[in-house]
Amino acid sequence: MLFKCSKCQKKLSLQPNIFEKAYKGHDTCLDCRPKHGGSREGAGRPSLGTTKKVSVTLPDDIWEKIEGEGNKSAFFRDLALKEFEK
Numbered sequence: 001m002l003f004k005c006s007k008c009q010k011k012l013s014l015q016p017n018i019f020e021k022a023y024k025g026h027d028t029c030l031d032c033r034p035k036h037g038g039s040r041e042g043a044g045r046p047s048l049g050t051t052k053k054v055s056v057t058l059p060d061d062i063w064e065k066i067e068g069e070g071n072k073s074a075f076f077r078d079l080a081l082k083e084f085e086k
Ligand SMILES: [Zn+2]
Pocket: 005, 006, 007, 008, 009, 010, 028, 029, 030, 031, 032
C-alpha cells in the first residue's frame, strides 16, 4: 500500500495490515496527527495555572478554621487571587 500524507506530503510504503490499523480513513501520517494523551490546545477545561506544592506552618486553631472552609488548596488559591489579582 502506498500512503501519501496530505499535510507533509510524505509517501509511505505500508504493509496492508499496518494500513488497515493505522492509516485507513486518515489522510495524514502519524507524525502529522494530534497525539492521543498529549496536551492538546483547546481540549478540556481551561487550566487554572501551574500547580506548586508548598508547606505552610500555622497554629492548629488556624488550620481548624481553614479546614472548616473545605478544600485547603482552594482556600489558599482564593486567598492568593484576592491578594494579587486585579
Ligand atoms: Zn505527514
